[in-house]
Amino acid sequence: MNFDRVIERRGTNCYKWDTRPDVLGIPDDLISMWVADMDFVVADEILDAISERLRHGIFGYTFPADEYFDSIINWWKERYGVDLKREWIIPLTGVIPGMALAIEKFSSKGDGIIIQPPVYWPFRNVIELNDRVVVENDLLENGGEYTMDFDDLDEKAKDSKIMILCSPHNPVGRVWSDEELEELSKIAQKRDLLVISDEIHSDFSFSRRFVSAISIGDLRERVIVLASPNKTFNIPGIRNGYAIIPNEDIREKFQRSVTAHNMKPNIFSIVATQAAYSHGKEWLESVRDYILENFKLVERELNGCCGMKMKIPEGTFLAWIDFRESNLTDPYIEILKKGVWLQDGKVFGKSGKGFLRMNVATPRKILLEALRRIREGLS
Ligand SMILES: Cc1ncc(COP(=O)(O)O)c(C=O)c1O
Structure with missing residues (x-):
């Protein structure tokens, strides 16, 4: 189990990485953190079971x-x-x-x-x-x-x-x-x-x-x-x-x-x-630990930056980040232009306005780069 491993998902018809928002001025190497799936390889036991069934033909x-x-x-x-x-x-x-x-x-x-x-x-x-x-x-x-x-x-x-x-x-x-x-x-x-x-x-x-x-x-x-x-x-x-x-x-x-x-x-x-x-229990326990560490990183890196607020959620692998007190006019677009695709809170209803959702189930290298782009790009 190596959740640090970065695996290229582009080129696999992947919703998260093979689509782009229709907004001008977004960098080519956009980091995608909107769709709620994980950038991790599944447990070996799942891969083995599927492979065995596949080989039956x-x-x-x-x-x-x-x-x-x-x-x-x-x-x-x-x-x-x-x-x-x-x-x-x-x-x-x-x-x-x-x-x-x-x-x-x-x-x-x-x-x-x-x-x-x-x-x-x-x-x-x-x-x-x-x-x-x-x-x-x-x-x-x-x-x-x-x-x-x-x-x-x-x-x-x-x-x-x-x-x-x-x-x-x-x-x-x-x-x-x-x-x-x-x-x-x-x-x-x-x-x-x-x-x-x-x-x-x-x-x-x-x-x-x-x-x-x-x-x-x-x-x-x-x-x-x-x-x-x-x-x-x-x-x-x-x-x-x-x-x-x-x-x-x-x-x-x-x-x-x-x-x-x-x-x-x-x-x-x-x-x-x-x-x-x-x-899959052992895999799940490890991925949960990894995700919790990712949440702690997001909390540490983003809280206070441009008035953003984020609390580690009780559940899910999705951070719900509050931008209502930030100085950004449209945080979704401004962060997109810095090269990070989060989900706009408005999509979840009127009361989601002023929030962005970030999927943290991704290797730490990707997360750190996204956090760097947000911090440095917006400060
Ligand atoms: C709350 C919730 N329900 C359902 C789904 C999707 O479920 P399915 O793909 O099994 O239809 C998601 C996926 O993000 C979800 O977050």
């Missing part, structure tokens, strides 16, 4: 077998102390495809669906492109600390069908506490909301223990958890994910949609998921 129709389900069940038990039943798990081709199916199945055109901006922008897409209405329950922000606005949630839930919870939250990095989830659960119960809990970032919780929505009493009966080894093990291009649905009625309806769409994970995603969950 026949890639016919395949199903996820006991080993696949057991690897997920054991992971959840060991990491979160959660007992999953096999029948609760429904394999998918990704978290967002699962979200789209749930929205189609459990709401109708014109229904309101709650999100908590600033939040991962495809949530908005998946609602609007399905002709549903985005209902914004903005997070409260106080000095860089984010909490949920429960009064507003209660009010908005009156006329909404579904709430999409981002847990841990991308981009603000919150790992929601038991108390917060209990409070949310009460509102969901009172207003009869279905909760879709996107837990894709769960394995990157640092200063607070991750609590799944299915560990919360009443919520368990009205939740569709969407999870995946994608972020955890850096395999999002293999396209995989799964839903966990304890409630039988919700599960059966969701399963009908999955069957209707014939949504099946591909061979390599099944193999990669099994290998990752069964043998």
Whole structure:
């Protein structure tokens, strides 16, 4: 495991490194830190498992077998102390495809669906492109600390069908506490909301223990958890994910949609998921340590520079940097022109204005160069 190793990703149709923003005056050697995947090679065990399957040479129709389900069940038990039943798990081709199916199945055109901006922008897409209405329950922000606005949630839930919870939250990095989830659960119960809990970032919780929505009493009966080894093990291009649905009625309806769409994970995603969950623990612990050190570097290098503020998040590998007190007119563009591509906070909703998101899951050499360009370029 050598996370310092820099591997050229350009020339691989890589979203992060092979695309460029349409802005004039950006240097050719742009450092890309916007998309949320990692610039690290996956665990050897995943590579070996995929290679072995690849060498078999026949890639016919395949199903996820006991080993696949057991690897997920054991992971959840060991990491979160959660007992999953096999029948609760429904394999998918990704978290967002699962979200789209749930929205189609459990709401109708014109229904309101709650999100908590600033939040991962495809949530908005998946609602609007399905002709549903985005209902914004903005997070409260106080000095860089984010909490949920429960009064507003209660009010908005009156006329909404579904709430999409981002847990841990991308981009603000919150790992929601038991108390917060209990409070949310009460509102969901009172207003009869279905909760879709996107837990894709769960394995990157640092200063607070991750609590799944299915560990919360009443919520368990009205939740569709969407999870995946994608972020955890850096395999999002293999396209995989799964839903966990304890409630039988919700599960059966969701399963009908999955069957209707014939949504099946591909061979390599099944193999990669099994290998990752069964043998990837050590790799994950090392990458988490590396990422934490990267966060400390960003904190040290950027805090105070041109009025920027950054706190190490409770979860995710994404730094949420506050530029509201900086002297920059448009920090996104100004940093781009210095050769670093961060994600503009506005993309995550109006309340993201004045923030930039930086993916720190990259070799230290790349990170240090990006930090140097930002510091020296802007001071
Ligand atoms: C919160 C969140 N959900 C979902 C996804 C994407 O999931 P998938 O690629 O499995 O559809 C991402 C990727 O960045 C994410 O941050």
